[in-house]
Each structure stands twice: as structure tokens, then as C-alpha cells.
Amino acid sequence: MLRVDRLVAGYDGGIALHEVSLEVATGSVQALVGRNGAGKSTLVHAIAGLLTPYAGTIELDGAQLAGLPPHKAARAGIGLVPQGRRVFPRLTVAEHLTLAETSARGRRRDGAWTVPRVLDLLPRLGERSRHRGDQLSGGEQQMLAIARALLTQPRVLLLDEPCEGLAPGLAARIRELVAELAGTGLTVLLVEQQLHHALQVADRVAVLEYGRLVYDHPADEVRVDLAPVEEMLSLGTDRPAAGGNSLSDGSTPAAAAGAGAEHPARPFPRR
Numbered sequence: 395m396l397r398v399d400r401l402v403a404g405y406d407g408g409i410a411l412h413e414v415s416l417e418v419a420t421g422s423v424q425a426l427v428g429r430n431g432a433g434k435s436t437l438v439h440a441i442a443g444l445l446t447p448y449a450g451t452i453e454l455d456g457a458q459l460a461g462l463p464p465h466k467a468a469r470a471g472i473g474l475v476p477q478g479r480r481v482f483p484r485l486t487v488a489e490h491l492t493l494a495e496t497s498a499r500g501r502r503r504d505g506a507w508t509v510p511r512v513l514d515l516l517p518r519l520g521e522r523s524r525h526r527g528d529q530l531s532g533g534e535q536q537m538l539a540i541a542r543a544l545l546t547q548p549r550v551l552l553l554d555e556p557c558e559g560l561a562p563g564l565a566a567r568i569r570e571l572v573a574e575l576a577g578t579g580l581t582v583l584l585v586e587q588q589l590h591h592a593l594q595v596a597d598r599v600a601v602l603e604y605g606r607l608v609y610d611h612p613a614d615e616v617r618v619d620l621a622p623v624e625e626m627l628s629l630g631t632d633r634p635a636a637g638g639n640s641l642s643d644g645s646t647p648a649a650a651a652g653a654g655a656e657h658p659a660r661p662f663p664r665r
């Protein structure tokens with residue numbers, strides 16, 4: 395269980411997350427949606443140790459993570475697939491995988507991810523093993539970013555908009571992959587812009603609005619009635635939170651995320 399409790403975080407003294415609390419059950423997929431600037435990446439970064447929170451706790455199976463540096467958060471079981479993939483342009487696929495495997499040496503447990511197991515899951519990476527990061531398509535880069543995170547032997551995978559900029563077919567494959575990974579017992583926090591995409595894979599859906607967690611319900615409830623969440627995500631329905639020292643002041647026009655799903659999406663079957 396990943397448990398975030400009353401987390402306050404931000405930048406240069408400004409607050410981007412206001413007492414956010416969230417519990418993600420082991421082996422489940424928690425979708426996190428919200429408009430641009432709502433604080434989704436900030437929450438992911440705080441969990442991954444890239445940002446030291448001002449207050450609050452982050453707990454994984456009883457171990458405290460808040461304030462740990464990234465390598466210690468990784469050692470504790472947090473795997474990050476960052477927004478934008480962040481693959482190294484000059485390193486080959488094989489070099490990325492070796493580097494990730496080496497960095498996690500000593501962290502092996504039963505059933506640990508190995509390069510052959512990762513390539514079995516993502517055979518395209520095997521075909522492209524001698525290609526450099528900058529020679530890969532967006533979808534291949536995303537698969538590499540996921541493979542790299544798996545090789546750090548995570549118990550929790552944080553995926554920050556993994557389908558951003560991908561063609562629909564590839565994006566669907568990535569969501570299928572997320573469902574497969576959760577089926578192996580991995581806990582997933584999935585940041586998604588599109589509600590109907592999140593619903594293809596999520597067990598629960600949480601909404602961040604101006605740095606506050608304003609909604610957290612089973613995905614099945616959302617599938618039955620999308621309107622409440624769509625309303626939270628749509629333009630012009632909300633306003634800056636009163637008081638506080640929010641960076642998320644809503645001054646920038648934000649794209650509506652998630653609105654417009656014609657049919658409630660169906661979840662992928664779990665293996």
C-alpha cells in the first residue's frame with residue numbers, strides 16, 4: 395500500500411500541493427487526472443524523491459519515504475517513468491537497459507525483472523537494441539522508459555502521462571501494458587490527461603484541482619456516470635482555491651482534459 399498523507403509541496407516556498415492524501419492499494423491502478431498545472435507531476439515528483447515536501451508523509455508498506463533522495467526512494471521500491479520519457483539520445487537501448495540493471499544491483503527479489511524478462515514483455519526493444527535513444531519512435535522511447543523503470547525492481551510504478559504524444563494504437567498498447575503490469579502485483583499511479591483513457595485501465599480515479607485532491611472514487615462509479623469528473627476537468631467550472639499560497643492560480647488557460655468521451659471506456663482484462 396502506498397499512502398500519501400496530508401502532503402504539502404511546492405517550489406521556492408510556493409505551494410503546489412495542499413494537504414493531499416491518497417492511498418493506492420497494492421496491485422491496483424490509481425489514475426490521477428486534473429487540468430494542466432493541477433499538481434499531478436508535483437505529486438509524482440514528491441513520491442519519487444525529486445522534490446522534498448514541506449509537510450506530510452509518504453509511506454510504502456510502512457516505510458517512510460517523504461524527503462528521501464531519488465536513489466533511496468528507488469531502493470525503497472518507487473519506479474518512475476517521467477513525463478517526456480527522458481531517454482538518453484546517445485545511448486543505445488541495450489546500454490539503457492544495462493545501466494538500469496546495474497543501478498539496481500543488490501535489489502533483486504524473487505520474480506525480479508531481468509533484461510530477458512523485460513524484452514519478453516516488450517519484444518520491440520529487443521529488435522531495436524542497437525538503436526540509440528534518438529533513433530527510436532515516441533512509442534519505443536516510452537517502452538524503453540518503462541523497461542528501465544522495471545529494471546529498478548519497483549513495487550510502485552509512477553507513470554507520468556505515458557501516452558502523451560503517441561499515436562492512438564501505441565497509446566492503447568501502453569495502457570494494455572499498464573494493466574498487465576498491475577496484474578503481476580505492481581502498484582501503479584497513472585497520471586493521465588484523458589479521462590476516458592484512464593478509465594480503460596484504472597481501478598480508482600482521483601482528481602487534483604489547484605493542488606487539492608477533490609475526488610477519489612472507484613473507476614466503476616465513474617464509468618457509470620462520467621459527468622461529475624468531466625465537470626471537474628472541463629474549462630470554466632472551477633476557480634482558484636481560496637486563500638493559501640497557491641502557484642496554481644488558474645491564470646493560464648488550460649486545455650480541458652478528459653471531456654468528450656462518447657462512451658464509458660471498458661477496462662482491459664487483467665492477466
Ligand SMILES: Nc1ncnc2c1ncn2[C@@H]1O[C@H](COP(=O)(O)OP(=O)(O)OP(=O)(O)O)[C@@H](O)[C@H]1O
Nearest residue numbers: 405410428429430431432433434435436437641642
Ligand atoms: N520547477 C517548478 N518551479 C516552479 N513552479 C513549478 C515548477 N514545476 C511546476 N510548477 C508549478 O506547480 C504547479 C503544479 O504543476 P505540475 O507540473 O505539478 O502540474 P501538472 O498537473 O502535472 O500539469 P501538466 O498536466 O501540465 O503536466 C503549477 O502551477 C506549475 O506552474
